[in-house]
Amino acid sequence: MSIKAVIFDIGGVCYLGRMKSAFKELSKELNSKDVINIYHQNEEKLLKGELEIKDFCMLVSKKVKMNHNDIHKTIIKVWKNYFIPNKELLIIIHKLSKKYKIACLSNATKFDTELDKITGFDKIFNPYINSCDYGLVKSNKEFLLLVLKKLNLKASECVIIDDYELNVKVSESLGFKAIHFKNNIQLEENLISLGLKFS
Structure with a gap:
């Protein structure tokens, strides 16, 4: 798929x-x-x-x-x-957005979402989903299912990117393609290996 x-x-x-x-x-x-x-x-x-x-x-x-x-x-x-915006990643996101839906699923406090409004991250993602707005965190599978509902997609149609290995494993258990983020170069390589096209 x-x-x-x-x-x-x-x-x-x-x-x-x-x-x-x-x-x-x-x-x-x-x-x-x-x-x-x-x-x-x-x-x-x-x-x-x-x-x-x-x-x-x-x-x-x-x-x-x-x-x-x-x-x-x-x-x-x-x-x-x-917490400085990852400018190289923003370029990758912009390229991806031409062919794919770009969403956010984050364990975040209201301090974090306030920073997102300052940096403009709240405008980049659709849907933009944060734990503090839904009373759920990523260890709860319901939170991951919520993003699928908002996107109207199956887990197998989505790649999820996270820097926390446990979140990656929980995502994979639900059928998501998941990438454990370490750096921008590794992410780009992993996205290409999954068949995503962006240039």
Whole structure:
């Protein structure tokens, strides 16, 4: 069956930069390591949209000498500095978009989707699906089935790209063609080996 859609993860694929480095900088900006612990304690709730970012910032404000609005602004500033759009990949996406549907399926918090609005990633993908908007994460197969419903395609008609190996395996178990993203050159080679045409 021919491929009709390419589905991208965003963090670690469309953005260069890692959470560990961003949190190290955020700890410096807030002069506190508590933000890392508070984030990890609430990560799943943030990813599922069960904890609003204002409420998260208020939790952090109890540990640092800063109000929740300033904490929010600081987080977005750090995100902008540390999560840089993968420009080479954007060129590949543009080429692919001439022949295939281009979708996003991402485990993302509202901080991440706010950054997407700044960088324009929210306009590149259709559908643009984030965990925080649906209360589901990629470890739940229902989340992967959701993108198929939105695309009106079968799993075998889609290639899914993710930097997290477990997500790749879950995708493959549902019949998706899946690529474990490591770098742009490897991705291009893998796409070509799957028969995708772009130039």
